[in-house]
Every structure is written in C-alpha cells, then in structure tokens.
Amino acid sequence: MVGSGVSAQRAPIGPATRSYVRVDTAVVALTNVRVIDGTGAAPRDGQTVVIRDGRIASIGPAASASIPAGAVTMDLAGKTVIPGLVMVHEHLYYPVGAGTYGNLTESFTRLYLAGGVTSMRTGGNMNGISEILIGKSIARGDKAGPWIDATAPYLEGPGMGFNQVQILRDTTDARKLVEYWADLGATSFKAYMNISRAALKVAVDAAHKRGLKVTGHLCSVTYREAADAGIDDLEHAFFAMNDFVPNKPVDTCVGRGGAAQNTMAALDPASPEVQALFKYLIDRNVAVTSTLTIFETFTPGRPLPRGLDVLLPQLRDEYQRRHDATQRNTQSPYLKSFAKGMAMERAFAKAGGTVIVGTDPTGGGGLVAGFSNQRAVELLVESGFSPLEAIRISTLNGATYLGRGDVTGSLVPGKLADLVVLDGNPVQDITAIRNVELVFKQGVGFDPKALIESVRGKAGLW
Structure with missing residues (x-):
C-alpha cells in the first residue's frame, strides 16, 4: 500500500x-x-x-x-x-495537437486543488519524472496542489504508436520498467491497451512486491484475464471491456471505438453473463474507475464542459470545433453506450463492487482539471447514485483504494x-x-x- x-x-x-x-x-x-x-x-x-x-x-x-x-x-x-475529493484517474498532461501531449503539471495541479481535489492519482504518465517531482514539491510546500499518487509511464505493448510511450518488448522489459520507476518514486502503475497477458502478470507481481498497485485501460487483455493476473483496478469502468467481443484473439486489441461501444450497448447489466463477470471481479478485489466525463465529451447532446476559459485560446477554440462536430454526429455509438455505461457502473456497485472515480482529461481535450472533477460527481448522480453515494465514491472510496483511508477521505x-x-x-x-x-x-x-x-x-x- x-x-x-x-x-x-x-x-x-x-x-x-x-x-x-x-x-x-x-x-x-x-x-x-x-x-x-x-x-x-x-x-x-x-x-x-x-x-x-x-x-x-x-x-x-x-x-x-x-x-x-x-x-x-x-x-x-x-x-x-x-x-476533499480523492480522484484516481487524473493527468498532468493535455492533448496539444499532432498526437502529442503537453506537460501541464504547474497549471493542472493548481486547478485540481481549486476544484476541491485534495488527493489524486495520475492515471498514466507522459511526462516521465516530472509527475513524481511535482508531487514532492507540493509535499514540501513549494507548489500548490493535491497530494499525488504518481503513476509511472505506461506499461504498453506494440501497436499504439504514441511517441511519448516506451514499448515493452517482453516480460523482462515489464519487470525492469516497474522496478526502475518504483526506485525513482512512482507509487502506481498503469497497463495500457496492447500489453500482453504475460507482461501484465509480471508487472503486477513486481509492483505487488513493492506494495504498489496496478490499474489498466485494457483492450488486448480481457477483464477476466486481468483479474487472473492480479490487477487491482480497471479504468473507464466497462467502456473499455473486451470480454464480450465475439471470437476475440488472445493478446490482441480488437473492437476499440465504435465496435466496443456497440457491444456494451447490447448488454443487459442484469443478465447472468454480466453478473458473472461482476462477481469474478468482486471476488478478486478488482475495483473499477468511473470516467464518465471523458465519454460525455464523445456523446452528442451533452453540454459543453466547464472551465474552457482557462485554456490557451488556441486549445479552447480547437475543442469548441470538436464539440460542435460531435453534436452533428447522429450516428455516434455513444448515443446508446453512454447511458448503458452509466447503468453498468451502477449495477456493479449494487452487486457489491467497488467504484472509484476520475476524469481522464485527455482524449480530444475539453476536460479541465478541477472543473471536470466536479462534473464527475454530478454524472455519478445522473447514473443513479444518490448524492451521498456519489460523494462517498469521490472521497472515501478513492482514499481507501489508495491506502490512505485511515488519514483522509472522510x-x-x-x-x-x-x-x-x-x-x-x-x-x-x-x-x-x-x-x-x-x-x-x-x-x-x-x-x-x-x-x-x-x-x-x-x-x-x-
């Protein structure tokens, strides 16, 4: 822990x-x-x-x-x-164009705190050592911001092509990356979409030996397979789930985007198959992170996010164009999957699962630290959680997951x-x-x- x-x-x-x-x-x-x-x-x-x-x-x-x-x-x-809010899928970077992410450690840490976030986990790292160092600066009082559980750079296999992510060649790379970044002060790890089952298992074992946790935004690995590997948390709740994609090849990311959303939209949260998956995760103490804010930006008919005025004018205008295009997309799979994703999260919690929450201010932009965290709480209520339940998910649940429930979160x-x-x-x-x-x-x-x-x-x- x-x-x-x-x-x-x-x-x-x-x-x-x-x-x-x-x-x-x-x-x-x-x-x-x-x-x-x-x-x-x-x-x-x-x-x-x-x-x-x-x-x-x-x-x-x-x-x-x-x-x-x-x-x-x-x-x-x-x-x-x-x-104070405890948010567990946050980033200190933001899309700035051409598949590149800008380092916003200075501005975003202030905005998180302004929005009521007093503790946070960075859900993946494009900034290398800077996220670890900003956390230490905040702890010393040199910077204003929340307490930070700093996630190491992504654990990712071949296929994605981000120019800020080191690709794992094999299980040895997975173990070495975990050990290297744990030595530097990283306190969490995140597996990404093209990791193999074997690399995930090795990474989880290496992290657990250090008393650290691993989460994942998965695609090549199913949720059941990740639970078997000992993963602690699954990002994006059930929006990223591949377990019900027909004939999915092992260790291969398929069904991303519209296909994945259409698959989820066809599921019944009360069905025996979905309930069996819930039980499988719950029995293995796997939490899920709600990130409804980012999926709201993909969904036509949803409001413009708050806080855009703090962005550089170019980034604000770029997101406004994207938002306008989203509103015109009458064929978007998120028209069905957004509501179903909400229902899946509520059903998982009712089955006894642990839901924690974050915002993921990446994607195509539009999610501004602090403002988006407040929106995340509102969307939990829209999903069917009571305000008191939504506040608990956003505070004590997150603190408990991070191993800090004895000192904060309530x-x-x-x-x-x-x-x-x-x-x-x-x-x-x-x-x-x-x-x-x-x-x-x-x-x-x-x-x-x-x-x-x-x-x-x-x-x-x-």
Missing part, C-alpha cells in the same frame, strides 16, 4: 504558494455548518468542525461545541463541508483536515459541488479563485 506520508503539522507553505492561501493558523473553528462526512451517512446540520495542527480535532453540534481559545472562527451558516476526528467548503447543499442539488469557497488541505485553507486566476488563459503552456 502507498504510505500516507503525513505528519500532525499543517501543510507547509512556501513563498510561491503563499498568495493562494486564505487561512493559515494552528486552530480553526468552522461553525454552524452542514457536515457531509463522506461515509454515506446523512448530513448533520448546525455543526462545528475544529481543526488543530492540520487535523480534525472535533465535530459536534454548534450549540454545545467548545471552541478553543485563540481559534480563528468562521461562521459558515448555509454552507456545507465535505471531505470527516472524522483524528484524520487530516482535508475538506471543502461549499455554498449550498449538494444533497438537495448536486451542482452545489461547483460552488467551492475554500479548500483545506492538511489544515491550510486555499483560495480557489486565486488558484484559477493564476492560470486563466494559460493552461496548455505549463
């Missing part, structure tokens, strides 16, 4: 991050606030949350709360406090003061998740507006 790497002190603040901080004091009392604790429990109105030295000291009714002497007191009547005395102050009640209207007024990370309150303004019109440069 990934070590928590935390202390009892507040998050450090360096000179470069000071301008984004609104609250920096040893003891803070958030009074008269609604508490949604991330466990799925009902909201508690009229509460006082006391933060001391970076951790939650107490939570209780405001009428009887004892506020420590010298505490900075903030009256949050009408506001809601939720745990609002419990003794845990880190990783929490988000919202204007409104997300149980009554999940879009209140967008109204982020303050983000506490390990007891330090960051100003989301200042973070966003620092990168407006520049995301895409750095």
